[in-house]
Amino acid sequence: MIEPTPFPFIRVAVEQDAEAIARAHYSAVHETAVTSYPKHVLSDWAPPLDESRIQRFRAAIAGGHELFRVAEDHSGVVGFGSIVPAACELRAVYVHARASRGREMACIRMDKPLS
Numbered sequence: 001m002i003e004p005t006p007f008p009f010i011r012v013a014v015e016q017d018a019e020a021i022a023r024a025h026y027s028a029v030h031e032t033a034v035t036s037y038p039k040h041v042l043s044d045w046a047p048p049l050d051e052s053r054i055q056r057f058r059a060a061i062a063g064g065h066e067l068f069r070v071a072e073d074h075s076g077v078v079g080f081g082s083i084v085p086a087a088c089e090l091r092a093v094y095v096h097a098r099a100s101r102g103r104e105m106a107c108i109r110m111d112k113p114l115s
Contacts, residue, residue, distance in 0.1 A: 008078055008099065013068035018058035020077035021070065022049050024096040028079075031097035066091060073099065 013021065029046035037045070047053065060066050065086060071079040078099035082091040 008071035008073045010069050010071055013061050013070045013080060015058045015061050017068075017070050017077055017080075018061060019049075019054045021057050021061075021068070021080045022054050024077055024079055025092075025094050027096045027098070028094040028100070032095070032100050071095070071099075075099075 026046045026049050029042050033042065060082075061068050066082050066084050068080060068082045070077045071081075075098070077096070079093070079095035081093040083089065084091050
């Protein structure tokens with residue numbers, strides 16, 4: 001068991017994280033990036049949360065070719081990232097708006113190295 005910390009803890013995402021990942025993505029786009037892009041761009045980038053979006057995240061996590069990690073604190077999942085090793089691609093890094101302001105996101109703990 002890992003002791004709670006004031007900073008997010010990074011762990012491997014599981015299918016049950018799909019809804020929280022979708023919520024973090026939506027929040028990062030529509031709350032954090034709202035002043036940087038036109039509304040139609042934000043809507044295309046992160047459509048409203050529905051079961052099909054959650055299922056797409058769930059399928060991507062289960063598929064295994066895109067590797068997901070979540071950042072979690074006492075309130076739950078506050079962000080996520082994904083990579084596609086076969087393409088040497090960093091696919092995503094998103095932080096929920098509730099965790100992105102006034103916090104030092106560089107201070108994290110990991111359950112194990114990402115090797």
